[in-house]
Amino acid sequence: MDPKRTTRATPSRMAMRRRGRDKGPGRAPSLADRPRRGSYRIRWTLAGPRSGFWLDYRVARIALVHDIAGVARIQAQLLREAGHEVDQIPLSELGASLSWPAKALAIPLRVAAYVPAIGKLKSNRYDIVHIHWLSQGIVGLLLGRPFFAQAHGSDLHVNMRNPLVRRVTLSVIEKARTVFYVTPDLPAYAPGFDQKFSYLPNPIEIDDQAEPPPMKVARALIFTRLAPVKGVDRIFPAADRLRGIVELTALEWGPLANEYAQRYGRLVRFVPPVPHGEVGALLSQFDVVIGQMSAGSLGLSELEAMAAGRPVITGIDWSLYPKDPPPVIAAADADGIVAAIEKLRHDEGELARLSRDGREWVRRNHGFERHLQLLEAAYFGPGASS
Structure with a gap:
């Protein structure tokens, strides 16, 4: 797609998804118009004197498991605004603040505390399961179905130095459909998985009403x-x-x-x-x-x-x-x-x-628009986001 055309179209598309009430033959489908969750991609044409190109779309039910630094919260917001159904599923952090070896002793208790979340993931027919923090990816292993994982930093560069957690981390990387990473230095800590990793920069909100730049350094x-x-x-x-x-x-x-x-x-x-x-x-x-x-x-x-x-x-x-x-x-x-x-x-x-x-x-x-584009493309394929 022409980059210039994409830039012009994206805000309108997002706005139409949020409102779902535009008139005319080119309006975006409302949730009632769209297929039920988990259905396949549909297409519509944006009306207007210069439009006529197609936009791919898929309504999906998505589970975002755990959260790190509010990233999953922002992803949930963006995906909901894009028309998807999203559940945020928290995980127990029992023993997370402990130091080794006490943390190792708490692992069985923490895994047991994950059982309700795993049960919810199994009982709901989610199209996408996206788990934040590679250690928590054990939920994906126990779930026994395809999942996405997201690495945030020390869950790679610290985990890979610990023999016990390293094995779990490598299993999560091997079994995940895709492993997102948020900073470009992270793949170097798990060599050999270049085809599995996908760069997903952290989403950052940018206030259009920014403070004026500093005039000196005090x-x-x-x-x-x-x-x-x-x-x-x-x-x-x-x-x-x-x-x-x-x-x-x-x-x-x-x-x-x-x-x-x-x-x-x-x-x-x-x-x-x-x-x-x-x-x-x-x-x-x-x-x-x-x-x-x-x-x-x-x-x-x-x-x-x-x-x-x-x-x-x-x-x-x-x-x-x-x-x-x-x-x-x-x-x-x-x-x-x-x-x-x-x-x-x-x-x-x-x-x-x-x-x-x-x-x-x-x-x-x-930016939020860029993050949503990358996320939908990873979930549904390159043609899924404008």
Whole structure:
């Protein structure tokens, strides 16, 4: 399909699906007009002087199992707006906060707690079962029917280092129809499954009424979980050198939060994490955001900051983004962070460029419309989404 035509058509299609009340021969079918759940693809033509092309559609009943960082909640919203029937099925997190080996001892209890969810999945004739977090993919193995799995990060790079969980994780990858991954670094942790993995970037909401770009750098936010896997040991050594240049704030969040608050409390203001709905308001208080330093890819924190129009300094592996490099400032350690802030301090033009280009990059790669297109194409085939 012509990319320009797709761009024009998509909002109208989404709007018609939501309303279902457009008049004329080209209206989108209402739920009453469409086939029952699980039925096959139907087609209609968009009316209009320049239309006449076809759009494929399928009404499906979809189960989204478990949720990570609200991603399944957003997917449910998008799929419902597209006309599908969606059930969100939570799973017990019994023992999830324990450390090894106590966590291993809790595994049988947790699997037993999954039985009601498995029963619901078996008793309802879902067309699509989509399970978030590879460890929870054991539900798909016990279900005994095709399923999709979605990897979010440590369920790959941590699981694959643990002999017990590694075996379960590999079984889930082998049995799943498709394994979605949310950041481009993840497939490297499970080599040999290139044909099974499918890139599904995290969906990010972009507020059209964004805050204006910063004009200088006076306040910086360390916007990442305080954990070794985030490379925070490369970030906080910059705090002493940044004192007097910027006011530095960090989230008191993660396994190292108490230790870092005690060690750097005189240099960094620590604030509690906020609910997702308040993230935009939090980010608007800062001129620049410092993200994680070790993964090489952009996580939810960095993406949320870019969507809010905040320039981002982060550890980035450019080879992971060969087609569309993200407009961020690369830094690998404290020296890089200090140099980036010094460079940006009074460069109003660069701050404005990073703010504008960052939002547009997120819209292209992580916007809701794009996410729905990728999701429907994976579920039903490439022709299923415009």
